[in-house]
Amino acid sequence: MSSPEPDEVLFAYIVVAPFAVSLVLIRVDSGVQKPVYYVSKSLHEAEIHYLPLEKVILEVYVDGIANQKGSRVGLVLVSSVKITIEKSLRLYFSTTNNEAKYEALLMGMTMVQKMGEKSINVFSDSKLVVGQVTGEFKVKDERMQEYLS
Template identity: 40%
Template sequence: MKGILQKIDLAGRILQWAVELSEFDLKYEARTSIKFKYLADFVAEYSDTPGTPIDWNLYVDGSSNKAGSGAGVILESNQGTQLELSLRLGFFALNNQAEYEALLASLKLAREVGAQKLTIFSDSQVVMSQIEGSYQEKDPTIKKYLDKTKEQLGKFMGYEIRHICREQNV
């Protein structure tokens, strides 16, 4: 009985707000996601100078905690174009998995905008060292992430990996 009364009270409050806001002619529109392709077309149209290769800096940070996993990415060109992307992973991921997810998403974005040369910055020493080959991967899941990352990096003309401290990766 208590649950029913709470639902009726909530419905009453919603109806009261609906009546008060109806004078403003407000409409709710669901937010749609921006597809990488449209973003790539925009960047290609406004930042590409024919004959001049564009170098891109890629800042990647993935994280995981009890509330969930996510990633932040900044992709910036030597011509001043800057793209920011934040991701919420729809599954539980360990920190290194979140770092790889962030890196893979950012490599996809970089390919979409036509990047040929990348400098990748990350505060994950483990992930950066695994890609460079100075650390070995022991976990089979991480091995799959590493293989996929190397495959994606092979699609670029060149790349450089730089480890930065956590304070610089804001």
């Protein structure tokens, strides 16, 4: 384990499995990830059987950006009890700005699906992506059409 410096940016990795939850807090030192803190909790019978409504992620916020420095996506998941998970990812392939927004949407939906959630509200600042997904806007670009297939 290593000690963080004041005001140093730390990263949290969270793993949720059917019977356990683990978290490791990481700092980056000269390009090497070093653990700062680790905790793991086994879930007991009562903790596994919450009512479906208590487990639902109500809100998923997605955004993406592409520029000369590359493409990135951001996700914020907010549970019904207001627990927030934030995730920022760099895309290692070239995209347009709209494609980055679609990638963010797909990654958010994938995360929610892996968590076993079925009822969500998704929010995006992209009028184009929202309009195309809801069918309000027609998809003219072939590359955009692939995201809806």
